Amino acid sequence: MSSQTLPTGTVSGGSDGSRTFPVRDVPRLERACDEPSEAADSTTETESQSVSAELAHLRRENEELRRALSEARQQRQDVIDRYERLLDRAQAEASADSASVSHQSADGSSDSLAQRVADEFGSRWAAFRRRCRQWIHAPNL
Known part of the structure; x- marks a missing residue:
């Protein structure tokens, strides 16, 4: 049942066809x-x-x-x-x-390479022996 106070979304048949909005001006x-x-x-x-x-x-x-x-x-x-x-x-x-x-x-x-190596080894060996002697004869030991 529809209520008489609420709009139903339908248009009543009593309308005389008058419009409530302006006519559209299409060319404009x-x-x-x-x-x-x-x-x-x-x-x-x-x-x-x-x-x-x-x-x-x-x-x-x-x-x-x-x-x-x-x-x-x-x-x-x-x-x-x-x-x-x-x-x-x-x-x-x-x-x-x-x-x-x-x-x-x-x-x-x-000198040849072998001779140079021998000389280098000899000088390093002599230096090592001197250090060992110094270490052995050190007064702290």
Whole structure:
């Protein structure tokens, strides 16, 4: 059962067909949709300027990063080149030293490797014996 005081959502049959809202002006609405307003134009223009500014900023930042990366690569290559030169120089000096040692040994003017090792061992052995004697004859023991 429906209540007489609550609206039911139906239209009574006693209506004479009069409208309670204005008639839609279709051509005016179509014109409004086709032509953006000045507010929309200014918003679009502001957004466009903002996007352009951000794009320019990103391009500058990108270029700075590319420059920094290029400089880092160049510095790394400079370090590599420097160490390669140092290695080449050290190898050249080592080969020159070994060539001079082999020439001296062949001439007999310099001691052989075995003789140098024996001399080094003898001097170290003598130093060790001196320390042992000092330790044995130390007054604290």
